[in-house]
Amino acid sequence: MDVTKLRRAVARTRLAPVAAFPKRLARVARHDAKLLRTSARWLVTSREHHNYTYELTRLSRQHLAWFVSVVCDVPVKQVRAWFQEIESDDALRRHIEQATAGAQRRGLADREVRYARRIGWYAIVRATRPALVVETGVDKGLGSCVLAAALLRNAAEGHPGRLASLDINPEAGYLARTAPWSEVVDLVVGDSIASIEALDRPVDLFLHDSDHSRAHEKREFDTVEARMAPGGLLLTDNVTHTNVLADHAERTGRRFLAYRETPARHWYPGDGIGVAW
Known part of the structure; x- marks a missing residue:
């Protein structure tokens, strides 16, 4: 009996789990060894302790481009061009590097600029040309x-807009306090629910990225719902952990899609973008 026939014969017996164990163990060991090497390298080279930054894999970028294309109903080639636009913005990149190097919290931040799924945020703003974007949760202000x-590019093309960045921490958003980016950003310190209730303009694009508990995420979407402009988009950075936005979309008659990013050369499994429109 040749090897192939022997394997097939063993697979039909009670010995199959025992015979397969060495191969299964080797696969797990290879996977874990790769993850441990990546984790060890990150511990030595990175300073970040949360809100990790990284690049996306090539495949993940392609999926993100199609995700934005479908949600915003624009050609995928145009989405890829917007990705290239933000990643080629040397002025912004230099600003982030310099501001990070001079920040009081520089001991907990990497100077290398890595946007990950945020290039999807950029492309969505470029595609939808919102007059008012509201984000909850600012941290350093990279996403801001x-x-x-994106809003500055839109304004240069005749479609001005503003960003209201809401955070409970008065030290948040130090990257977004420099012109020209600060010229379109209103940093609002306080509870996100109270800040949303105080909005006096319709919201064209809302991004939840604050307290990621299910209860708080739901409160934000419930509160902002009455303040959304016709055709406005709801986004969540919490889509890999909860189904809150999907449930909200179902209750309000919206469509919903989710994208999960895949980081390149990083131990963290990644976050994602949920969109209801």
Whole structure:
């Protein structure tokens, strides 16, 4: 009996799990060894302790481009061009590097600029040309800068807009406090629910990225719902952990899609973008 026939014969017996164990063990060991090498390299080279930054894999970028194309009903080639636009913005990149190097919290931040799924945020703003974007949760302000850069490009093309960045931490958003990006950003310190309730203009694009508990995420979407402009988009950065936005979309008659990013050369499994429109 040749080897192939022997394997097939063993697979039909009670010995199959025992015979397969060495091969299964080797596959797990290879996977874990790769992850441990990546994790060890990150511990030595990175300073970040949360809100990790990284590049996307090539395949993940392609999927993100199609995700934005479908949600915004624009050609995927145009989405890829917007990705290239933000990643080629040397002025923004230099600003982030310099601001990070001079920040009081520089000991917990990497100077290398890596946008990951935020290039999707950028492309969505470029595609939808919102007059008012509201984001909850700012941290250093990397995402705020990306959103502001898109709004500045839109304004140069005759479609001005502003970003309201809401955070409970008065130290948040230090990357977004420099012109020209600060010229389209309103940093609002306080509870996100109270800040949303105080909005006096319709919201064209809302991004949840604050307290990621299910209860708080739901409160934000419930609160902002009555303040959304016709055709406005709801986004969540919490889509890999909860189904809150999908449930909200179903209750309000919206469509919903989710994208999960895949980081390149990083131990963290990645976050994603959920969109209801």
